[in-house]
Amino acid sequence: MERDQNKLERAKERLEELKGFYWHLASYIGVNSFISISTIIGRMNNGADFLEVLDFGTFAVWIFWGIGLFFHGMKVFSYNPIFSKEWEKRQIQKYMEQDKREAEKFGRHGR
Known part of the structure; x- marks a missing residue:
């Protein structure tokens, strides 16, 4: 019976880790989309053309936060x-x- 309880606790922990990763992923997509769209619209309103808007600064948060998200996923999925x-x-x-x-x-x- 104690063994089943340990399995249940591990399964609950695993579920919480998975939910945490999916919340992290949703935040990553939502926040970065908002930042990128705001940046692009703001720069275009200031006279920049579309190609000038697509620089490293526009996507830097995606890249660096994406690295953290990648490692979070590796941990959660045991890779x-x-x-x-x-x-x-x-x-x-x-x-x-x-x-x-x-x-x-x-x-x-x-x-």
């Missing part, structure tokens, strides 16, 4: 190409072997 499950298994095996060697070495000197 980590650097520290994958296979990498974790190899590291655990390596440390277990090191501990075993240390224990054997200590055991020999203790005789």
